[in-house]
Amino acid sequence: MKTIAVLTSGGDAPGMNAAVRAVVRTACENGIKVYGVIRGYNGLINGDFIEMDLRSVSDIINRGGTILYSARSVEFATEEGMRKAIRTCQEYGIEGVVVIGGDGSFRGARDLSERGIPCVGIPGTIDNDIACCDYTIGYDTCLNTIMEMVDRLRDTAESHDRCSVIEVMGRRAGYLALNAGIACGATSILIPEVPFDIQKHVIERMKKTQRTDKKHFIIIVAEGCDVDCEALAKEIQAKTGVESRCTVLGHVQRGGYPTVRDRVMATRMGNYAVKLLMKDTGNRVVAAQKEDVVDYDIFEALNMKKNIDLDLYNVAHEVSI
Numbered sequence: 001m002k003t004i005a006v007l008t009s010g011g012d013a014p015g016m017n018a019a020v021r022a023v024v025r026t027a028c029e030n031g032i033k034v035y036g037v038i039r040g041y042n043g044l045i046n047g048d049f050i051e052m053d054l055r056s057v058s059d060i061i062n063r064g065g066t067i068l069y070s071a072r073s074v075e076f077a078t079e080e081g082m083r084k085a086i087r088t089c090q091e092y093g094i095e096g097v098v099v100i101g102g103d104g105s106f107r108g109a110r111d112l113s114e115r116g117i118p119c120v121g122i123p124g125t126i127d128n129d130i131a132c133c134d135y136t137i138g139y140d141t142c143l144n145t146i147m148e149m150v151d152r153l154r155d156t157a158e159s160h161d162r163c164s165v166i167e168v169m170g171r172r173a174g175y176l177a178l179n180a181g182i183a184c185g186a187t188s189i190l191i192p193e194v195p196f197d198i199q200k201h202v203i204e205r206m207k208k209t210q211r212t213d214k215k216h217f218i219i220i221v222a223e224g225c226d227v228d229c230e231a232l233a234k235e236i237q238a239k240t241g242v243e244s245r246c247t248v249l250g251h252v253q254r255g256g257y258p259t260v261r262d263r264v265m266a267t268r269m270g271n272y273a274v275k276l277l278m279k280d281t282g283n284r285v286v287a288a289q290k291e292d293v294v295d296y297d298i299f300e301a302l303n304m305k306k307n308i309d310l311d312l313y314n315v316a317h318e319v320s321i
């Protein structure tokens with residue numbers, strides 16, 4: 001391949017820049033021309049490209065967000081949008097595309113691949129909800145951000161004998177909530193993968209610990225549970241007598257300097273993705289399995305299922321009481 005493009009798509013994640021850097025540098029060092037596509041698939045449709053060189057990606061390994069900007073493209077989901085994107089790729093001589101994003105972005109990559117533009121996906125999402133991967137870029141940074149925020153909330157909850165109900169991101173998955181909940185000693189962790197009953201899993205657990213003289217509480221709720229954080233705080237206060245406050249952490253979770261783990265993983269994956277394209281291998285998703293970087297067929301990857309670690313959930317249940 002002589003010319004490739006790289007784009008970031010969907011919700012941004014810390015470490016995406018490190019992945020872009022690795023893609024650009026690997027391509028340049030192997031004599032491949034590389035375009036950075038601006039604002040995801042919208043940029044691919046409109047030819048919003050920047051030709052990148054070794055220095056275009058200097059000083060970004062440490063930066064959150066994405067220098068290429070990101071978007072969830074509505075137009076690309078249409079046949080017409082897809083056709084325009086293919087035409088633009090042909091005009092610029094783009095023979096392969098690296099797509100950094102979540103599974104929505106991979107569906108776009110699959111559709112492009114099917115129409116003759118080989119794509120390689122790199123998993124970039126704070127949610128860690130891509131089935132073929134143990135780990136997605138941005139997840140570790142996000143977990144550490146949540147931990148820091150919850151530690152702060154604990155200080156004030158403790159000072160006032162309060163209950164802090166905290167909603168964390170994860171539209172369809174509870175990985176962030178479960179692991180942050182363990183790291184922060186939450187009395188209850190509510191995740192969409194495990195059915196729950198507020199009375200049994202929150203109120204009664206709190207009452208049980210109240211009898212052991214516990215006076216302040218942390219309850220973590222995953223966004224995907226569809227539980228109203230404010231309403232839950234009110235219910236807890238009414239039923240336990242513990243003054244309660246709700247905090248929705250929101251988009252603060254998506255920003256910040258990527259951790260070591262995210263930078264290293266992003267660098268390895270970016271390099272791996274270009275090596276796949278250099279072998280004329282498209283239609284793949286790069287994945288982390290334990291500590292290894294591997295790849296899957298994109299169709300297969302999108303059909304895989306990932307289960308939350310129930311043992312981990314049970315550990316939390318037993319220890320954080």
Ligand code: F6P
Nearest residue numbers: 011102125126127169170171223
């Ligand atoms: O996909 C990552 C994610 O941060 C989810 O956890 C969250 O539900 C969603 O994106 C928020 O998306 P937006 O930034 O479009 O509000």
